[in-house]
Amino acid sequence: MKLSIIVCCFLLAYISSVGQYITRRAASQQEVYHYAAAAALYEKAYNKRATAANARAAANAYRQLRDYRAAETWYGKLAVLPEATATDVYYYGLALQQNGKYASAKEQFSRCLTMSGNPIPAAELTRLLVSCDSATLWLQSPQASIVTNASNLNSAYTDWGALKEGDQLFWVSDRPTGSRKKHFLKFSNGNPVRTDQYGWTDNNYLQLYQGKDSAATPIYFGKAYHTGMPSLRKDGLEMFFSQTHFAKKPRKFLSRDSAYSIYIETYSVSRATDTSVWSAPVPFRYNNSLLYSVGDPFITPDGKRLYFVSDMPGTTGGTDIYYSERLGDNNWGDAVKMGNGVNTAGQERSPYIDEDGTFYFSSDGHIGMGGLDIYRVENGQPVNVGAPLNSSADDLYFSEGYFTSNRMGGKGNDDIYRYEEVKKEEQPPVAVVKEDSPTKLPDPLPVEQPIRLIIYYDFDKATIKRDAARDLDQLAALLNEKPEIHIQLNAHTDARGKKAYNLALSQKRAQAAVNYLVAKGIAKSRMTARGYGEEKPVNGCVDGVSCTEAQHQENRRTEFEVDK
Known part of the structure; x- marks a missing residue:
């Protein structure tokens, strides 16, 4: 009996020591950002x-790998434990959101x-919370676009971006190439890092490709590790791109050799004609590889302004979008951070301007469907471009005809x-009144499908505006012709002010519309007025969210629906 107890104690001690050894190995891998190896350990x-x-460490490693399904599994194990923190629950909610489980995500965000x-x-x-509700609505009413997987460009690995230049495409991939020699560098925490394989994912480093299909040719610019998405001037004679290099501080006299660090930098190359060889890479003015990163460059078609992403000092969140004006061939002006309408406390990525001059970017800090969304x-x-371009996963690198996603x-x-944008088929009759445009109501009014007429109000007012009166006149005429139809009026306010006050104001607005129609000869018994206050916004403008006046006005409305 005594021997059995000793053996059991030994086995428990052995199992514990093995577990601690594996944990230490995992931690050493995580210290050098080898998340794939760390997650398995x-x-x-x-x-x-x-x-x-251990559950938290595994969950965090999968989150860094952007493996949202595995992250959900491990945060789910963690969230039910008594040691779970609010941060754990927050990340569990994010994983659920990024897997499209919006109702469950809301539960975790509310719990947090x-x-x-x-x-x-x-x-x-x-x-x-608002994002989850908005995503549900966007999925119910997708934009008129056809989205297909560009399978001829993609591999079983990572394939990012697609920039069209004539009949050629540029994109990046970490598919195997076997072109790098294996050796090790000492990283900033003293651990070794392989130079032939990206330890974060255990795949190759990202490489730039050019061509028409998956057999395209890799393009090499110097001894970089990652090479990111390029941006070309309209004439095709200048290209900007990002790269990563291992860098270390210069060694002082008689001091020990310093360790390596890695940051993202931006470079440009040029050529005399579109068939010439590219020049040697030229570093961008704001590269500072020992302090911060500069990436995702976009050069305007005329070559006079360069947009880029950075986490340099003064950044609002994780990464912000900046721009710099060209002063000469390789001479650039001050870095100007784009306004708060674009940058957030989150991450902004992949700026792009289309042929019409519309600015696009990706962000995880605005109201969205999950992860990075395109705006x-x-x-x-x-403005969120909605589904199907956006999904619950990461969507970025929007360009002419292409974008990138890690969606399921x-x-x-x-x-x-x-x-591909397509022309929308005729939709169910829905009428929206704008201040400068009277609405043409459908005739006859459908009985089985609702007609929604939206009237905008001034802030803190319940009076009918002139443009709304024109549309109410049209509605009154149709209702006089169709005495069998009953109307329900649902009035709403924006989120400013106290909820009780807004509820009363919305009831006044609904009743004002009823009174106007009664004056036009419509029986009061055919109409029901109900105020919802600020409970049902049509956008993300709720308490605590900064919005424009135009966005607030969208919520100040009365909706008319045909009951029967």
């Missing part, structure tokens, strides 16, 4: 010792709001997708 460690720390010691700002959690700028404000169902980790 943390899973083994959890199987030996099912602790919250109530947890003690929660470090996540309430405004950020509110944004995510266009209208009147200085970002792809060929590899990230895939290139084609998109």
